[in-house]
Structure formats: structure tokens, C-alpha cells
Amino acid sequence: MPHIGLGAYQMHHEEAVRSVEQALNIGYRLIDTASMYGNEAEVGQAIRNSSVPRDQVFVTTKLANTDHGYDEALRAFEKSEKALDIGHIDLYLIHWPIRGQRKNSWKALEKIFDEKRVRAIGVANYLEPFLDELSTYAHIPPAVNQVEFNPYLYRRDLMERCRKDGIILQAYTPLSRGRRLSDPKLVEIASRYGRSTAQIILRWLIEMGICPIPKTVNHDRLLENFRVDDFQLSNADLKAISQFDEGLAICGDPLDYL
Numbered sequence: 001m002p003h004i005g006l007g008a009y010q011m012h013h014e015e016a017v018r019s020v021e022q023a024l025n026i027g028y029r030l031i032d033t034a035s036m037y038g039n040e041a042e043v044g045q046a047i048r049n050s051s052v053p054r055d056q057v058f059v060t061t062k063l064a065n066t067d068h069g070y071d072e073a074l075r076a077f078e079k080s081e082k083a084l085d086i087g088h089i090d091l092y093l094i095h096w097p098i099r100g101q102r103k104n105s106w107k108a109l110e111k112i113f114d115e116k117r118v119r120a121i122g123v124a125n126y127l128e129p130f131l132d133e134l135s136t137y138a139h140i141p142p143a144v145n146q147v148e149f150n151p152y153l154y155r156r157d158l159m160e161r162c163r164k165d166g167i168i169l170q171a172y173t174p175l176s177r178g179r180r181l182s183d184p185k186l187v188e189i190a191s192r193y194g195r196s197t198a199q200i201i202l203r204w205l206i207e208m209g210i211c212p213i214p215k216t217v218n219h220d221r222l223l224e225n226f227r228v229d230d231f232q233l234s235n236a237d238l239k240a241i242s243q244f245d246e247g248l249a250i251c252g253d254p255l256d257y258l
């Protein structure tokens, strides 16, 4: 799986098609969409329009909260396949750990995987209690756990747990939707590297072994967010950024679903 990707939340219609096409031209090779984003068709259209061969693009989509359950999840996957219309889906995630149906949904994902209709299956918003529960019935462990994660929401224990279990941690809302990009502590570090604060955050995530999926519909920011592989943060700065945590969760608390 590519170590950085484009998040497609809140992109619609022509803007979604254009942004995904631009991202592929820039070099992005992972696109993160979801049934709940209502833009699988646009993402698929952009991938088909692109000159990048399909097998070089990694596409993630997710099971919507309203589609949990064994049969429901199987049907939802087929709907996503049709909407995307790009052949296979690379990664299918449970979007949120909905109470009561998590097990049935995971069993459906395992069936889809066993039938080789998807390259990998995983979860999103699975904090430790959900991973504990999943481990009691999963025959196939999740390849990926996608959670809200950035220096201002530094889930260190979860990161270490995923590392220990061999689960790739993918960071959503990696830029905290822009809310801390003017933080003076971050600005000071960015100015020393001659980089933007967004690039410093994305670099920090990558150096922590976490895969960020920043979203933007702006061409310059698509470039900016992708150009983070040509510099390294010093150990001192990695450590300093690791102190920025303030528990800033923007997308809700998954533990509400326990």
C-alpha cells in the first residue's frame, strides 16, 4: 500500500473527478473514498479517465454505517464495486465499529477476501477495545486500521498496539482540517526546514510509520501534501512534535459505539 494517499471526503461532482485526476497526475497512487462520501462513481470515473494504469492505483472504500450485517455488507460491497466500476477494490474497510453488527460485518468482509474479490480488508475507527473484540472472532486479521491521528491527537498506545499486531495504521484527518496549521510551535519548526506546516505534520506521520491520507481539492495543496519525501525531520524535532498532543478529536469518539 502506498504510504501516502488522497482523502476524498467532501469532494463532489466535477470537483471530485478533477481532484482525483490531478492527484494521479501528480503521483498519488492511493485514493481513499467511502460509500458514505457519495463520490465512489466520481472517483472511479477519474481513475478510468487517467492514463495511470489501474494496477498502479490503490483504491480504498468503506462499508457505510447503515449497511452493517452479514448480508447487508455483502450487498453494500457489490454496490461499491458497481459505483466505482474499476474492476477490483484494493482495500475494503468497516467505516465505523457499529454496535451489535461488527462481528457479522467482519464475517462478510472475510468472505469477500476469501473469494479474492478484494486485495485486503480492514477497519476504521477501531480503538483498542474494538481490536480486542475483533481478535476474539477474526480468522483474518485487519490489514489496516484507519483512525483520526495527527500530532494534536497522538494515539501513541494505539500506534504501538497496531505495530505489535502487524496492522498498518492509516491517519485520517492528518491535518486536523487545518485547525492547527498556524500553531506557533509548528510554524517555528516549519520555518527551519523551509517547509509548510502541513508538510511537517505529514512528514512526522510518515517517520512514525503511519500512512496519512490528506484531503484537498486545491492543485497547489495537492502538490504540497505529496512533496514530503525529500526531507527528514531531526530526532529532536520528531520528539518535539510528539509533545503537541492535546486530544483534539474532530470526527467524534469511536468509544461512543462500544
Ligand SMILES: NC(=O)c1ccc[n+]([C@@H]2O[C@H](COP(=O)([O-])OP(=O)(O)OC[C@H]3O[C@@H](n4cnc5c(N)ncnc54)[C@H](OP(=O)(O)O)[C@@H]3O)[C@@H](O)[C@H]2O)c1
Pocket (backbone or CB within 6 Å): 006, 007, 008, 009, 010, 032, 033, 095, 124, 125, 146, 147, 171, 172, 173, 174, 175, 176, 177, 178, 181, 196, 198, 199, 213, 214, 215, 216, 217, 218, 221, 224, 225, 251
Ligand atoms: N475513516 C473515517 O472515519 C474518516 C473520517 C474522516 C476522514 N477520513 C478520510 O481522511 C481524509 C482526510 O481527512 P479530512 O478530509 O477529514 O481532513 P484533513 O485532510 O486533515 O484536512 C482537509 C482540510 O484541510 C485543507 N487542506 C488540505 N491540505 C492543506 C494544506 N496543505 N494547507 C492548508 N489547508 C489544507 C483542505 O481544504 P482544501 O480542500 O480547500 O484544500 C480541507 O479543508 C478524508 O478525506 C477521508 O478520506 C476518514
